Amino acid sequence: MPALSALVLQASGLHRSTAVIALHHLGYGQLSEVTSTAFALDRLRNAVGVHLLICDVRINPLARLEFLQTVAREGLAQGIVISGEMAPGTWTALAHLLQLQGIKAFWLGNEPATLERLRILLADFVPQEQESHPQPLQPEQGRSDGDDGFAFLGKGSPRAYFQPKVDVATAQPYGFEVLARWQCEDGQELSPDVFLPQLRRNGLLDTLLFALMRQAADALRSRGRADLELSFNLEAEQIAQPGFSATLERELNRLELDPRNVTFELTESSPLHAPSLSLENVLRLRLLGCGLAIDDFGCGHSTLQRLVELPFTELKLDRSFLADLGGGNPRRLIVLRNSLALGRELGLHVVAEGVENAVQHRQLQSLGCDAAQGYLFGRPVPAEQLDRLLRTRPPRLRKAELAYKKAESVIRLVE
Numbered sequence: 207m208p209a210l211s212a213l214v215l216q217a218s219g220l221h222r223s224t225a226v227i228a229l230h231h232l233g234y235g236q237l238s239e240v241t242s243t244a245f246a247l248d249r250l251r252n253a254v255g256v257h258l259l260i261c262d263v264r265i266n267p268l269a270r271l272e273f274l275q276t277v278a279r280e281g282l283a284q285g286i287v288i289s290g291e292m293a294p295g296t297w298t299a300l301a302h303l304l305q306l307q308g309i310k311a312f313w314l315g316n317e318p319a320t321l322e323r324l325r326i327l328l329a330d331f332v333p334q335e336q337e338s339h340p341q342p343l344q345p346e347q348g349r350s351d352g353d354d355g356f357a358f359l360g361k362g363s364p365r366a367y368f369q370p371k372v373d374v375a376t377a378q379p380y381g382f383e384v385l386a387r388w389q390c391e392d393g394q395e396l397s398p399d400v401f402l403p404q405l406r407r408n409g410l411l412d413t414l415l416f417a418l419m420r421q422a423a424d425a426l427r428s429r430g431r432a433d434l435e436l437s438f439n440l441e442a443e444q445i446a447q448p449g450f451s452a453t454l455e456r457e458l459n460r461l462e463l464d465p466r467n468v469t470f471e472l473t474e475s476s477p478l479h480a481p482s483l484s485l486e487n488v489l490r491l492r493l494l495g496c497g498l499a500i501d502d503f504g505c506g507h508s509t510l511q512r513l514v515e516l517p518f519t520e521l522k523l524d525r526s527f528l529a530d531l532g533g534g535n536p537r538r539l540i541v542l543r544n545s546l547a548l549g550r551e552l553g554l555h556v557v558a559e560g561v562e563n564a565v566q567h568r569q570l571q572s573l574g575c576d577a578a579q580g581y582l583f584g585r586p587v588p589a590e591q592l593d594r595l596l597r598t599r600p601p602r603l604r605k606a607e608l609a610y611k612k613a614e615s616v617i618r619l620v621e
Contacts, residue, residue, distance in 0.1 A: 525560025
């Protein structure tokens, strides 16, 4: 078998020198050292791939993710060692993505690639004789972001509605989930269950998303509240599209939306399509700085598996967790308490959905839940009514708190 080959993509310095020396001792006779992804791809293609790639992701993580995906698509490495810190949850998703593409992945973390460290890390890695050949890159598919695609629905247009997401401790809104309604010219308003199936069949979910993003950005900017978080719903088929995350990145830039203030909610109940593409897209969004929420947690068939596979930052508890909390069913409270504990252990921001009364709110406060959403804090409203939600605590909530004393005995029974 020819000498083992490796390429080290790291900034110049002691760490890179340490990696090169260690690889020599491990039998890698053909070594290349580069500091940029452009040079790395050129070397890899000219060599028709290497057995092992060491890649530092601390410098421009998005560019490095794109580089790793090119390496995977073209079969330019059999194993990849990732060095550098990664956002919480992203390493598991990246390793799973590379595994789906036939590449063994190893995480070095912030440790230098010493001989001892690499020997342990690569103990089960058995390189095969190189047989791969470069493959042409797949073209990125852009998506339309105009509203003219809605013409088939007749006269009217999508309209963004905002439902507050509040801090449980203070009941103050820190952001909004942006929901879709269809405004007809005759004044009639259609709910999503009426128009979403048509948009889905006609491939216009992205067009709707971009329309909602544009309206939401304008609404917050006009009120000087660009600091508030915005959450948008995504369907599994959307994140399975080639180039979807790149298109979203361009839209965020165009709207001047800070990715750190944007969260995309993926419903738990819908199975992922094209797992490799889906993982690539959500990883890119996370590395860009966007949040990723698992919506309707607890009502689907693969909840825990999805929590492990995808780099979520937020856990949205399904409204069923709060149903009949004061009804004397201790099991419901136990499930709620342990779901909150699971979210905390995973480092996720936990949002309880469907909060409709003061009993539920105070119970969430006592359990240390982070955030909540529901009619108690506000129903979804159009942009022109946002000022009322931002100005003060909802009157309904204040009235509910006054009535809470009457429910204290119920809470004691539940506890």
